[in-house]
Amino acid sequence: MTRAPRIENKVISTFEVNVLYFAQVREAAGIREEKVMLVKDSTVNNLISKIKETHPRILRLKENIQLAVNCNSGDKNLTLKEGDQIAVFPPVAGG
Amino acid sequence: MEFKHKRNHAKRITASKILPHKILNAVNDENAGATAIFFGTVREHSDMGKIIGMTYESYLEMAEDRMKKIESIISRKWNIKRVKIIHRVGDLSVGDVSIAVAVSAPHRSEAFSACRYAIEKIKREVPIWKKERSVGGKERWVKGLDSRKYV
Numbered sequence: 001m002t003r004a005p006r007i008e009n010k011v012i013s014t015f016e017v018n019v020l021y022f023a024q025v026r027e028a029a030g031i032r033e034e035k036v037m038l039v040k041d042s043t044v045n046n047l048i049s050k051i052k053e054t055h056p057r058i059l060r061l062k063e064n065i066q067l068a069v070n071c072n073s074g075d076k077n078l079t080l081k082e083g084d085q086i087a088v089f090p091p092v093a094g095g
Numbered sequence: 096m097e098f099k100h101k102r103n104h105a106k107r108i109t110a111s112k113i114l115p116h117k118i119l120n121a122v123n124d125e126n127a128g129a130t131a132i133f134f135g136t137v138r139e140h141s142d143m144g145k146i147i148g149m150t151y152e153s154y155l156e157m158a159e160d161r162m163k164k165i166e167s168i169i170s171r172k173w174n175i176k177r178v179k180i181i182h183r184v185g186d187l188s189v190g191d192v193s194i195a196v197a198v199s200a201p202h203r204s205e206a207f208s209a210c211r212y213a214i215e216k217i218k219r220e221v222p223i224w225k226k227e228r229s230v231g232g233k234e235r236w237v238k239g240l241d242s243r244k245y246v
Contacts, residue, residue: 020154022152022154022222022224023224023226023236024224024236068222071154071156071157087154087157087222089154089222089224090224090236090239091238091239092218092219092220092222092223092224092239092240093223093224093225093236093237093238093239093240094151094153094193094221094222094223094224094225095135095193095194095214095217095218
């Protein structure tokens with residue numbers, strides 16, 4: 001866990017998660033993988049807001065975007081922790 | 096009868112050509128009287144027109160994990176002896192095998208049912224995506240099956 005500088009006498013504690021993008025989402029984001037810094041107790045929802053801000057082109061995709069946290073289908077209210085791996089991708093189309 | 100996990104460490108996602116005889120050998124079992132194998136191949140025509148190939152990508156860790164789970168589900172649901180599931184990634188040409196699902200069982204009924212169930216589940220749950228490449232250099236992602244919305 002990394003500590004940010006004091007802001008108004010409060011220590012804001014942050015952590016990093018690893019975000020992976022696949023297929024159309026990867027192309028829209030223009031990146032395959034990145035580290036995203038979040039403040040303590042951030043949820044999947046908070047991460048989604050951050051991703052939308054950084055990569056607005058993802059919002060223009062027609063596909064329903066899905067999410068996995070550490071290889072499991074992610075719940076939006078799940079609290080994230082240091083080192084979590086979050087994957088963002090369109091509906092699967094293998095076979 | 097107990098399901099054999101002997102080959103459970105095997106790679107389920109590969110960049111190499113899928114060889115049919117190796118798939119058959121992988122599910123060989125002296126107590127099996129039936130083997131059902133499904134091969135998915137790259138088709139020349141789509142609604143985009145003539146296709147020269149397909150590019151597959153996967154979320155490797157999760158794909159392996161999901162495929163492993165599907166293997167254990169079918170081994171609980173049916174009396175089967177062995178299962179081998181392998182999906183290819185990278186650039187494939189028309190006619191190339193993209194996926195193989197092989198199931199051996201004492202009798203054909205279980206082999207067919209388990210094989211069918213597995214391929215349908217893979218298409219809905221395993222994080223793999225494919226992009227069609229057409230003659231003129233045009234590319235298009237193939238629409239996926241799941242419609243859940245998260246973001």
